[in-house]
Amino acid sequence: MSTLSNEERQALCDMFERLLRDRASLESLRSVVAQPEKYDRSVWKELAELGLLSLMINEESDGIGGDAQDLQAIMEIAGRVLFPSPFLSTAVFAVELLQACKNDQLKQECLSDIAAGETIFAVSKGSSTGSWLDETKLSASKSSDTWSLNGVASYVVDAPRADEILVCANTSSGLRMFCVSASDADVQILETDDPSICLGNVSFEGVHAEILDDLDEAAIAHALNTTLVGFAAHQAGATHAIFEQTVEYLKTRYQFGRPIGSYQALKHMAADLLIEVESAITVSREAAAALANGKPNAAQLVSLAAFACADSFRDVSAAAIQLHGGIAYTMEHDAHLFWRHARAGQWLFGTSDQFREQYLQTWEDAA
Amino acid sequence: MTKLVHDGTPEGIHAAVTGWLELNWTTEAERGANASDEGMRAWLTKVRDAGLATPSWPEEWFGLGISARKAGIIEKAFRARKAHGWGRDRFHLGAISVFKMGSEELKREVLPDLLAGPICCLLYSEPNAGSDLAGVRTRAEQDGDEFVVNGQKVWTSNAVEADYGMLLARTNWDVPKHKGLTFFLFPMRQDGVEIRPINQITGESEFNEVFITDARVPARYAIGEVSEGWKSFQTAIAYERLIMAQGGTERRGRQNEPTTPLLIDLARRKNRIDDTSLRQKIAQAIAYRQLNSLNNKRAKAEIAENGASSLMSLGKLAMSRIQHGDARVAAEVLGPEALLSGTPNPDAANASFDAAKAYMNSIGGGTDQIQRNIISERILGLPKDDAVDRDLPFKDVKTG
Known part of the structure; x- marks a missing residue:
C-alpha cells in the first residue's frame, strides 16, 4: 500500500506534468535523443530534487514510499510525451530489487545515490533476446567468497548509460541476481530504430560481482511485475496521446470540402481504436491496483496489461500514421516517434506472445 | 385494497414489505398465480394496489412515492420470495412510456390495466x-x-x-x-x-x-x-437501453462466472490445450472478455463519481468482437468436428449456434457500423456525415 494520499499523488502528478511541459515536451525530444546519452541530465537532476527519483523508495530509506498505483499515474504522464530517461530501470526496477535484498550497505548506498540522481542502473535477465521470459545465458561462480560472472546479456535496456548493472545469472543453487559495476563489463552500444530508447549488449568475462542476498525468484518476479506495470502505463499514456492528436487532425483536415473525420471509413477506424485506447488505460490501472493491494489475481492482470498495452500501442500508433496520411510519412511529424516506440515495446521486456502464454497459464493454474 | 403502510425508512420499508409478502404471497397465492392468466392478473392487481409494482411512482399513480433506491428494497424482498410483479416502474416499457409521456386521460384509462398484466x-x-x-x-x-x-x-x-x-x-x-x-x-x-x-x-x-x-x-x-x-420515441428507447443495461447487469450478477474459461475447458476436453498456436488465440479471446469487463467496472466507478461515463457506449461494440471471436476460436479448437451438428455432437452444435448468435449483438439494437458512427460522433466529436434526406418532405425521399 502507498503511503501517499490521493491528494498527495495528484500533487505529485501535477508537479511532474508541469516539469515535463516546461522541460521535456515532445518538441524537445528530438534534440535530447540526438545526444549520446539520449536523456536530459538537467531534467534528471530536477527529478531528483522534486523527490520523484525516490518515488518507489521506502520511507525508512528516506523515500516517498509510493506503490504501483503511484507509479502507474506517473508513467501515464511520462508516456504522453515519450519521456526519454532511465527512470524505469533506475528508479523502479533497480530500486525494487535493491530494497528486497539483504545487502544493507550496498542497498543504502545505491538507494541514496539513485535518489540523488547520481547513479544510473540497468537491469537485465541476461537472456539472448532481452526478454524476461527467456532464460538467462549468464553463469556465476564463486571462489573464496567472491563471485564472478561469465556470458553475454543482449538487448539490455539502458546499459550504455548505466553506472551499475543488476543482472541475473545461474548458480549451483538456481537463479540469482548480481550487481556489477558497468565499467567492469564490456558494453557494446546498439544503434536503435526507436530513438527514445537506449540499448546495449553486455559481455561479462570473469567480471567481479556482488550477489544480492536473499533475493529469490519470487522477489525478482515481484520487482519485474512492478516494472511491467510502469511500462504498460507508459504505453497506455503514449497510446492516448497519439490517439488524441489523430482525432484532432480528423476534425481539422479538410478534403472535398469537408473534414476528413466526417467520412465513415475514417471515423469507424477511430471508434475501434477508442476501445483499444481505453482498454490500455483501464488494464494498466487495474494491474497497478491489484499489485499495490496484493490481490491474488495481480500476476494475471500484469501479464494481461503487458501484452494488451503493447498491442494497443502498436495498433493505435500504426493506424495514426495511416489516418494522418502523407503528413505523417514525414520525419518532421511526431506520429512516427510513437510508432517506433510502440514497435520497440513489442520486444523490450518480453514479446506479447510470451505474455499471452503466461496469462493463459494463470487461468489454467487458477482452476 | 390499501397501499403498503411504512414509515419511509429503509428498515421500515423492508419490514413492511416482508410482512406484506408473508401475509399475501402464500402457497395458495403462488399456486393461483401460476395456474392461470386470471390467477396471475388477480395477483398482479393486488401488487399494483399495494403500490409495490411501481413504488417509485407518486401515490396517486399506483406508487408509494419513494426513491429508486428504496424501491430497490421492495424488489429485493420480492425476488427473495420469488414473487411476481415487482419493478414495473423499471422494466415495463409500455407502462413507463404512458406514465412519463401520456396524457392525463390516457394514463387514467390504460395504466390500471397495463400494470395488472398486459405485455x-x-x-x-x-x-x-x-x-x-x-x-x-x-x-x-x-x-x-x-x-x-x-x-x-x-x-x-x-x-x-x-x-x-x-x-x-x-x-x-x-x-x-x-x-x-x-x-x-x-x-x-x-x-x-x-x-x-x-x-x-x-x-x-x-x-x-x-x-x-x-x-x-x-x-x-x-x-x-x-x-x-420522434421525441417520444427517443425517450422510450432511452428507457429501453437503461432496461437492457440493468437487465444485463442483473443477469450477469445472478450467474457465477465459471472459474475456468469455457475455451480452456473445451480445448482440454478435445486434447488441444498444448497446441501453441491455439493457446495464443484462446488467451487473446479470454483477454478481450476480461478487458471489457474491466472497462465496465471502470465505467460504473466513473458513473458513481461523475454521473456519466463515455466508456458505457463502447461495451456493445466490444462485445461483438468478443462473441464473434470466441465462436471462431471454439470452431478452431474443434477442428473438423466443427462441421457436425445435432444432439450427438453438442460441442459442434454449440459452436455453430454461438457463431450465428453473435450476429444478434453485432446487428440487433443498432449494427456495429451504426454503433461506430455514434461513438465517433458523440464521444470523439467527429463531424456528422451529410444526410441527404434530412430536410426533404418525406414523400420525396428516395427509397430502394
Whole structure:
C-alpha cells in the first residue's frame, strides 16, 4: 500500500506534468535523443530534487514510499510525451530489487545515490533476446567468497548509460541476481530504430560481482511485475496521446470540402481504436491496483496489461500514421516517434506472445 | 385494497414489505398465480394496489412515492420470495412510456390495466427502416377519433403474447422524416394484425413480422403529441437501453462466472490445450472478455463519481468482437468436428449456434457500423456525415 494520499499523488502528478511541459515536451525530444546519452541530465537532476527519483523508495530509506498505483499515474504522464530517461530501470526496477535484498550497505548506498540522481542502473535477465521470459545465458561462480560472472546479456535496456548493472545469472543453487559495476563489463552500444530508447549488449568475462542476498525468484518476479506495470502505463499514456492528436487532425483536415473525420471509413477506424485506447488505460490501472493491494489475481492482470498495452500501442500508433496520411510519412511529424516506440515495446521486456502464454497459464493454474 | 403502510425508512420499508409478502404471497397465492392468466392478473392487481409494482411512482399513480433506491428494497424482498410483479416502474416499457409521456386521460384509462398484466411489444423496425428508423413507412391516417394503420413491422419479440404494441407510424408525409411521426400505444388483439414468426439463422424463433392492415388505434392513444412521435420515441428507447443495461447487469450478477474459461475447458476436453498456436488465440479471446469487463467496472466507478461515463457506449461494440471471436476460436479448437451438428455432437452444435448468435449483438439494437458512427460522433466529436434526406418532405425521399 502507498503511503501517499490521493491528494498527495495528484500533487505529485501535477508537479511532474508541469516539469515535463516546461522541460521535456515532445518538441524537445528530438534534440535530447540526438545526444549520446539520449536523456536530459538537467531534467534528471530536477527529478531528483522534486523527490520523484525516490518515488518507489521506502520511507525508512528516506523515500516517498509510493506503490504501483503511484507509479502507474506517473508513467501515464511520462508516456504522453515519450519521456526519454532511465527512470524505469533506475528508479523502479533497480530500486525494487535493491530494497528486497539483504545487502544493507550496498542497498543504502545505491538507494541514496539513485535518489540523488547520481547513479544510473540497468537491469537485465541476461537472456539472448532481452526478454524476461527467456532464460538467462549468464553463469556465476564463486571462489573464496567472491563471485564472478561469465556470458553475454543482449538487448539490455539502458546499459550504455548505466553506472551499475543488476543482472541475473545461474548458480549451483538456481537463479540469482548480481550487481556489477558497468565499467567492469564490456558494453557494446546498439544503434536503435526507436530513438527514445537506449540499448546495449553486455559481455561479462570473469567480471567481479556482488550477489544480492536473499533475493529469490519470487522477489525478482515481484520487482519485474512492478516494472511491467510502469511500462504498460507508459504505453497506455503514449497510446492516448497519439490517439488524441489523430482525432484532432480528423476534425481539422479538410478534403472535398469537408473534414476528413466526417467520412465513415475514417471515423469507424477511430471508434475501434477508442476501445483499444481505453482498454490500455483501464488494464494498466487495474494491474497497478491489484499489485499495490496484493490481490491474488495481480500476476494475471500484469501479464494481461503487458501484452494488451503493447498491442494497443502498436495498433493505435500504426493506424495514426495511416489516418494522418502523407503528413505523417514525414520525419518532421511526431506520429512516427510513437510508432517506433510502440514497435520497440513489442520486444523490450518480453514479446506479447510470451505474455499471452503466461496469462493463459494463470487461468489454467487458477482452476 | 390499501397501499403498503411504512414509515419511509429503509428498515421500515423492508419490514413492511416482508410482512406484506408473508401475509399475501402464500402457497395458495403462488399456486393461483401460476395456474392461470386470471390467477396471475388477480395477483398482479393486488401488487399494483399495494403500490409495490411501481413504488417509485407518486401515490396517486399506483406508487408509494419513494426513491429508486428504496424501491430497490421492495424488489429485493420480492425476488427473495420469488414473487411476481415487482419493478414495473423499471422494466415495463409500455407502462413507463404512458406514465412519463401520456396524457392525463390516457394514463387514467390504460395504466390500471397495463400494470395488472398486459405485455407490450415494440413495433419499431420495418423492412425498409432498420438502422434508419426515422424512415418508417407504416401509415396512420386519422378517421374521426381514430387512426387507421397500414404497414409492416419486423423484429418484434413477444408479438403473439402482447396486448399492446409501442408503434412508430407516419402521420404526415409532407414534412421531413423526423417531423411526421406519431408514437402510439397500439392494441394488438384486433382484426388487421397478422403475426408471422421469423426463423432465425440460429434455428430459434424469437422474433416476428407483424402485418398491419386497416387496423385501428384511438387518437387518444398517441403517446405525446401527434407528429411529435420522434421525441417520444427517443425517450422510450432511452428507457429501453437503461432496461437492457440493468437487465444485463442483473443477469450477469445472478450467474457465477465459471472459474475456468469455457475455451480452456473445451480445448482440454478435445486434447488441444498444448497446441501453441491455439493457446495464443484462446488467451487473446479470454483477454478481450476480461478487458471489457474491466472497462465496465471502470465505467460504473466513473458513473458513481461523475454521473456519466463515455466508456458505457463502447461495451456493445466490444462485445461483438468478443462473441464473434470466441465462436471462431471454439470452431478452431474443434477442428473438423466443427462441421457436425445435432444432439450427438453438442460441442459442434454449440459452436455453430454461438457463431450465428453473435450476429444478434453485432446487428440487433443498432449494427456495429451504426454503433461506430455514434461513438465517433458523440464521444470523439467527429463531424456528422451529410444526410441527404434530412430536410426533404418525406414523400420525396428516395427509397430502394
